[in-house]
Amino acid sequence: MTELFDQKNLQPLYVQVAEKIKQEIDKGTYPAGSKLPSENQLVEVLEVSRVTVRKALQQLTELGYIFSEKGKGSFVKPNKLRHDFLSMSGFAKEAAGSGLEAQNIVDDFQVMPASDLVAEKLNIQQGEPVNFARRLRLIEDQVVSYEEFYIPRVLLPNLTKEDLEGSKFEYLSRHGIEMVKTQQKLIPSLPDTDAQRLLAADKLEPILINQSQNFCEERQVYEYSIVYYKSSLYDFEITARI
Numbered sequence: 217m218t219e220l221f222d223q224k225n226l227q228p229l230y231v232q233v234a235e236k237i238k239q240e241i242d243k244g245t246y247p248a249g250s251k252l253p254s255e256n257q258l259v260e261v262l263e264v265s266r267v268t269v270r271k272a273l274q275q276l277t278e279l280g281y282i283f284s285e286k287g288k289g290s291f292v293k294p295n296k297l298r299h300d301f302l303s304m305s306g307f308a309k310e311a312a313g314s315g316l317e318a319q320n321i322v323d324d325f326q327v328m329p330a331s332d333l334v335a336e337k338l339n340i341q342q343g344e345p346v347n348f349a350r351r352l353r354l355i356e357d358q359v360v361s362y363e364e365f366y367i368p369r370v371l372l373p374n375l376t377k378e379d380l381e382g383s384k385f386e387y388l389s390r391h392g393i394e395m396v397k398t399q400q401k402l403i404p405s406l407p408d409t410d411a412q413r414l415l416a417a418d419k420l421e422p423i424l425i426n427q428s429q430n431f432c433e434e435r436q437v438y439e440y441s442i443v444y445y446k447s448s449l450y451d452f453e454i455t456a457r458i
Contacts, residue, residue, distance in 0.1 A: 230275065233269065234272040237273075246292050248293065249355070251289050251290070252289065252292065281293060318354070319357075322350070327346070327347060328345070328346060328348050330343060337366070339437050344368065346366045347367045350364045351365075361446060364441065365440065365441035371391075395432065396432060398428050398430050398431065399429045402425070406421075407421065407423050411423055415444065421448065424445040426443045427442050
């Protein structure tokens with residue numbers, strides 16, 4: 217047995233190896249979301265067999281410390297985000313509540329005529345101009361979800377791509393738009409090619425799609441949005457208020 221591990225320890229060697237890797241994760245040597253050394257590297261550094269390394273990684277996977285992606289390796293599981301579907305707070309506050317720092321990247325922004333579907337969702341005429349944007353939501357440089365939304369141009373005639381780099385909720389509030397009601401539809405799904413690319417998700421990895429109509433008055437919709445969540449990175453909940 218290698219001198220890195222206690223020969224008198226009654227625990228199997230793979231358990232000791234798993235504990236050693238876990239200690240390095242807890243110390244921050246391998247931070248949340250980072251890639252672990254390859255099996256070959258772990259074999260060399262820890263001076264144990266490949267079988268032992270694989271069993272140790274399997275145990276860490278079962279305990280929820282790491283996850284693997286086919287052809288890419290093993291990664292430290294990031295802290296899960298908590299998302300309350302009835303919350304009126306934005307992504308940044310939601311991430312802060314989980315002790316994480318959020319970032320928005322505007323992947324696309326344009327003014328376009330409303331399609332049949334968008335016009336129906338926004339209660340406007342087909343062809344009316346709408347602001348369209350796609351924003352990637354990142355935690356520690358990893359895309360955890362992304363949103364696509366449509367807002368009538370008449371409500372925000374001066375909206376720009378740069379305005380959306382920050383908090384959308386705060387921008388809307390500054391322009392007198394406050395959410396008073398939301399209607400949401402949740403759709404479990406497998407990712408299409410866009411979702412696979414943007415979320416770095418395997419084609420068989422489940423995602424959750426949230427379609428919502430957001431109201432600034434009881435009958436006035438100001439936004440139609442679709443959010444795509446990488447399910448493995450979220451804890452979803454609903455808080456009912458009476």
